[in-house]
Structures are given as structure tokens and as C-alpha cells.
Amino acid sequence: MIETAGLTPPDPIIYLDQVAASVPGRAYKQQMLAMLDLRPGQTVLDIGCGPGTDLAELAAGVAPTGSVIGVDHNPVMAEQARARLAGQPIVDIRIGDAHSLPIDDHSVDRARTDRVLQHVADPVQVLAEFRRVARPGAKIVMAEPDWDTLLIDHDNLAMSRGLTRFITMEVIRNATIGRSLARLSTQAGLITRCVVTTTPVLQDFETADQLWGLRRNFVRAINAGYLDRGAERWIEEVGSMPFLASVTIFLVVAEVPA
Template sequence: MAPLEFGDAAARRVERAYATPDVVAQRAQVMELLGPQQGERVLDIGSGPGYLVASVADAVGPSGAVHGLDPSAPMNTLARTRTAGRPWVHIDEGDAVALPYPDGTFDAAVSTQVYEYVADMPRALAELRRVLRPGGRALVLDTDWDSLVWHTRDRELHQQVIAAWEEHLVHPRLPRTLAGLLRRAGFEVTGQRVVVLFNPQLHAQTFSASMMELVAEFVTGRQGLTAEDAQAWLADLRARADEGDYLFSLNRYVFLATAV
């Protein structure tokens, strides 16, 4: 695994991607399924730039408490700025395998696009179970990267690029085993859903427009791919848009669980 590095510029790029209508709609579905209530204590594991933390904080109100946890200092800076003025929000530095909270602290916890990067999933989910009260709710969302559909002419180059992109992941197909992992960690799985990110056109406010730039930057120098290869891949995608046959689709899977 070669993890993505989130310096200030990368954190800002992710923040822009999370502001696209595609991810805003995803976040709305997560909020509906998680259902945070007034006065609840909620944890967001891998809170990134803090969009979801802010939404949860508004739902639980000042009688509740929300903790966002992320290992990236630049992400945490963005999250603190986004949630300023909500004293019941706390942005903490840490990671999923060693949650810095006492047993049974939270009524609910959410983690979106995090566990596919975590090597020790049994430990991470044991920690998730530990910090939830009995009967507490968990929502986990991750991607199966085999679901990625991106229309390109040069299929061989595209396959090389996506193989190199998967180097930043520990579990590129985590949703296939996540229900079993949750059950073994002490959860009852109460629901499973799919969230589809679908872009039949390419423009600046699509999720795939942000993602393609991130992919091209990451894969350069990996698996024999040069900067010229990455630019050729980008040019292929843009040409599809110019010719009116652009298409991008990606499945993200949501698991709802209750601590038993």
C-alpha cells in the first residue's frame, strides 16, 4: 500500500470533491440512514474536511456531542474551521485502530471511505464496538473498486492506471466481506444499501472531474506509468466528454449495524 498524502493542497482538493453535488447527495443519504437525534453523542471516524461532522452537529444540537477523528492535521484544520461556532463539536487527531475514547461513549458512529485503508480490520471494528454503548448504531460506507466503470478508448492504459491507483488501498473490495467482519466484531447487521456515483457528463462540479486529477497525480511513477501516460489517460477521458460519450459510475456500499 502507498497511502495518499494529505498536505494542505491535497486536503483542499478533497474538500472540493466533497462539495460536488454527487457527494452532497451521498452525504444526505448517510444522514438519513444514520438518523442522528437531538442530544445524541456521535463519532465520525475519518472525518476529513468536516462536512458530515457539521451536518451531524446540527442534527444533535448543543445538548449532544460530536467528535470527528482524523489522522491528517490539514484535514482537521479544515474541519475545525467548518464547525466553528458549535462548541459541542470536537475535532480529534487519531486513527481507526486506536480510538481515544472510553468504552460506551457514543450512541452512534459513522465512517465513510475509511476502512478500505485500514490493514487490521478486526481490531478497527473491535474498537468501533468498544466505544459504542450497547444498542448503539454504526454506519459504514466503503467502495468496491471493481464496480468502477469509466469509458475510455485505450482500455489497456486504463487498466494499468486503475491497477496503479489501487496501490493506495489496503482492501479495494472490502464491501464483499464487511458484513461478516461486523458480525464477528459484535454487531448485528441491520441493513445494506448501495450508493451510486454516476456521471453521464463531465464538468467541473462532477465527482469524477476531481477524481481523475487525483488518480493521474497518484499513478505517475507507479507500475511503469510516466507523466505522459497519465496525461494521455486524462486526454482520453476528456475526449470522450467532447465527443458526447463520457460515462463514469462507481458503487459505494453502506452497512448499518447495531452493537449487541
């Protein structure tokens, strides 16, 4: 039987910090930063800034004359971000809904959203809000996983497919949004300038479990009927044998028409 330890969802702030500190997390976040092409004097927006994980690097890119606005709907996240960025006078943290940003029209030069659109009720509305607050020619960089691409190496393909199906159907609201970002950007009136993918490959089970909640979601998949209860042996085997898993992340750059 799978041990119950570690099956409780992690603290969201700790989890976001763990993702940012991981090797794949650092790699794609640096790629996003380069795609933003920040310049001193710009105003840059982080939609769904969480505990402020990425705000210091944004500030460094637009300092000394620019400004950074972080928006999050969760007051706890916003308060943590304020505490972390207290020494950065050009950073402004606001509590607000991504579907109705607390920002003036045509005031933003750059924006980013990192693994946020997979959770929102209406991704197109969020992108339309970016278009409203953005200046002509402003750019947004988006990063979203496509959870339908989650792969775990094992001879029993049905088990891996069952877990992936559960995550895409029951866990993540917009589980395949990665592949849809370019289309949704067009629907919001933006021009897609670049679409690239990065596929982190993890060969350590404990790291994959920490980042993707494999044990926790496997138990949930069994309880929800996506996998037979006898499948508990499978996750024990996966954790004890040479391990490999991956998921594809889409990075998309879109622009407001000039």
C-alpha cells in the same frame, strides 16, 4: 504526451471539500445522514472526521442536548475542523488513531466513517474499537467505494482494466473493502442491519479527473508497468470524446448487540 499540469496530488483538505461539494458526494452523504437516524441528546462519533466537513450536520441532528466527537489522526485536519466548528459548543475534536480511539467505553450512540476504512491498516480493529466505545444498540454507518468496480467507457477495455488494476493493487490499501464491510462487521462482533449501494455516474471528464485523479493515476500506472507507454493516447482520447465513468459505493449500517 499527457501534460504534467494537474498531476501533482491535490491538497487533502481542498480535495475532501471538493468531494463533499460534488453532486455524487452530496447525494451519498445525505443518504448516510438519513441512515444514522440522529436524535436530540445522542452522542455521535465521526471516525476520521478530516477537516470537519460533516460535523455541522451531525451537530444539527443531536442538538441542543447531544454531543459530537470528531476524531482524526492528522493534527492539521483536526486543527482545521476546530476552526470550522468553533461556533459549535457541542462539537469536540480529538486527535487520535482510529485503531485506538481516545474515547471512553460505552459512551457513543451513533458513529459514522466515510471513506476511511479503505486506508487503515486493520479495518476490523477499527470496528472493534467502535464496539468498545459504543453503548448497547448503538449504530455505525459506513461508506466505502469498491475500486474494483471503477469503469471507464471506451472501446479499448484493456486500458480501463489496466487503470483499475493499478488502483486496486498499488494505490488504495483496502481497495475492495466496500463489498467486505458486512463480513468485517460480523468479525468485529457487530450485527449488519442494512447494505445498499450507490453508483455515481460521471459524464464530465474534468469532474472525474478532479474526484478520482484519472490523469495522475494513469501516468503512475504507465510508470509502474501496468500499461504500455503508448497508452498515453488513450487517456487523451477519453478526455476529448463523450465520457462516462462510474464506481460503486457501499453503504452499510451495523449495530452493537443489545
